[in-house]
Amino acid sequence: MNDIFEPTVVAFVCNWCTYAGADLTGTSRIKYAPNVRIVRFPCTGRIDYNLVLKAFEQGADGVIVSGCHPNDCHYTSGNFHARRRWIVFKQLMEYMGIDMRRVKFSWVSAAEGAKWADVVNTTVQEIRSLGPSAEFSEMKGEGIA
Amino acid sequence: MQALHIKAKELLESGRVRVIIGYGEGSSGRVRPVFIRNVSEAEKLVWDNRCKQNLAVYLLKPEIKKIGMPAIVATPAAVMSIVQLISENQLKNGDLVALAIEDDSVTEISDDVSLETYVQSHPVIFPPSVKEEIRTIAEKSLQDRLKYWQDELSRCIKCYACRVACPLCYCERCITDVNQPQWVCVASHLQGNFEWHMNRAMHLAGRCIECGSCTLACPVGIPIGLITIEASRVVEKEFGQKPGLRCNAPSAMSTFKVEDVETFIK
Numbered sequence: 001m002n003d004i005f006e007p008t009v010v011a012f013v014c015n016w017c018t019y020a021g022a023d024l025t026g027t028s029r030i031k032y033a034p035n036v037r038i039v040r041f042p043c044t045g046r047i048d049y050n051l052v053l054k055a056f057e058q059g060a061d062g063v064i065v066s067g068c069h070p071n072d073c074h075y076t077s078g079n080f081h082a083r084r085r086w087i088v089f090k091q092l093m094e095y096m097g098i099d100m101r102r103v104k105f106s107w108v109s110a111a112e113g114a115k116w117a118d119v120v121n122t123t124v125q126e127i128r129s130l131g132p133s134a135e136f137s138e139m140k141g142e143g144i145a
Numbered sequence: 146m147q148a149l150h151i152k153a154k155e156l157l158e159s160g161r162v163r164v165i166i167g168y169g170e171g172s173s174g175r176v177r178p179v180f181i182r183n184v185s186e187a188e189k190l191v192w193d194n195r196c197k198q199n200l201a202v203y204l205l206k207p208e209i210k211k212i213g214m215p216a217i218v219a220t221p222a223a224v225m226s227i228v229q230l231i232s233e234n235q236l237k238n239g240d241l242v243a244l245a246i247e248d249d250s251v252t253e254i255s256d257d258v259s260l261e262t263y264v265q266s267h268p269v270i271f272p273p274s275v276k277e278e279i280r281t282i283a284e285k286s287l288q289d290r291l292k293y294w295q296d297e298l299s300r301c302i303k304c305y306a307c308r309v310a311c312p313l314c315y316c317e318r319c320i321t322d323v324n325q326p327q328w329v330c331v332a333s334h335l336q337g338n339f340e341w342h343m344n345r346a347m348h349l350a351g352r353c354i355e356c357g358s359c360t361l362a363c364p365v366g367i368p369i370g371l372i373t374i375e376a377s378r379v380v381e382k383e384f385g386q387k388p389g390l391r392c393n394a395p396s397a398m399s400t401f402k403v404e405d406v407e408t409f410i411k
Contacts, residue, residue: 048328049347050328050329050340050344053340053343057330057336057340070403071403077401080401080402080403080405081399081401083401083405083407083410084384084397084398084401084405085398086407086409086410087379087383087405087407088347088350088351088376088379088380088383088398089347090409091375091379091383092343092346092347092350092372092375092376092379093343094287094290095282095283095290095372095375096290096291096294096339096342096343096372097287097288097289097290097291097292097293097294097295098291099287104411105409105410105411106410106411107410107411119411135291136336136339137336139295139334139335139336139339140332140334140335140336140337141334141336
């Protein structure tokens with residue numbers, strides 16, 4: 001019986017860079033951790049911070065958010081808007097006591113197949129050592145006086 | 146207060162203003178908002194150190210807008226809210242008359258430039274005890290911070306009084322009211338409470354002017370202002386933008402700079 005904890009990692013990625021990059025990882029036959037579930041968005045600018053919260057709420061142990069490098073956005077500036085959003089979201093979550101080590105952000109371009117494999121493998125390894133995510137999903141049903 | 150009554154009567158009699166939004170006697174020795182439309186009611190207006198609620202929230206209500214030109218008894222925080230609302234195109238130059246009261250003399254402020262000047266010279270000074278509280282929370286360990294907020298937010302009953310009291314929460318359809326899809330859990334268990342307050346803070350990032358009305362309004366005494374204030378302070382620290390100071394300031398979270406810096410996106 002395999003006792004090693006296999007984390008569930010959800011990846012929110014942009015269609016034009018990271019998703020294409022992940023495709024390249026596959027066509028290059030690079031093996032990487034199967035724990036990731038990739039969700040495709042047109043742009044990182046569309047990734048709502050509520051989706052990250054929903055992922056944890058529904059049982060994800062870790063989240064990856066990845067998109068085009070600055071100045072490479074298919075829609076010119078979506079990733080710049082996203083960057084501002086994540087800067088504020090990350091610090092606000094840390095202030096509320098939420099462990100943001102479970103959320104990984106990266107810029108992975110369509111040519112960086114090897115980098116995508118690396119991002120996923122590193123993330124899965126780190127989440128594995130952090131253990132299953134309980135703090136957010138366990139809050140359901142608590143605190144009702 | 147005498148000067149306020151005289152000014153109120155003058156404004157209504159001349160027809161320059163159709164309603165005065167101010168403070169009046171409430172229950173249990175508190176003050177409550179009053180809306181004076183007749184000269185005969187002007188003496189209901191009260192002004193003392195109980196008057197803390199931010200009345201700017203009423204300026205965007207359709208019922209008030211229908212009456213006509215408003216005057217508003219404005220604390221420095223209310224004036225800052227008005228400047229922020231003008232920068233967000235919710236109010237226009239000349240839409241209102243703000244009445245700033247100092248030592249029983251009333252000053253009328255109605256155009257953008259005077260509002261900005263007033264705000265610069267009357268900064269909202271947050272009580273030192275609140276600054277201290279924020280610093281204490283920030284210095285705790287991550288787990289202690291989570292425990293602190295879980296203790297506080299477990300009392301939240303999702304009454305949304307904080308949303309109702311805030312002049313900058315003016316969305317006709319709040320994200321919590323959208324149920325297809327259900328973005329924010331509306332249950333009042335801890336997870337639902339966390340989601341609500343996180344959303345409110347993210348939506349107020351760079352817009353919260355620290356008036357404290359939300360904390361005053363909370364019926365269970367949660368210091369929720371500390372969350373929205375932190376979101377605004379992060380914006381100020383990272384992007385150098387403060388809300389409520391200029392009538393044509395760019396919106397911090399709707400704009401960006403190519404030079405924005407972060408260290409956590411690899």
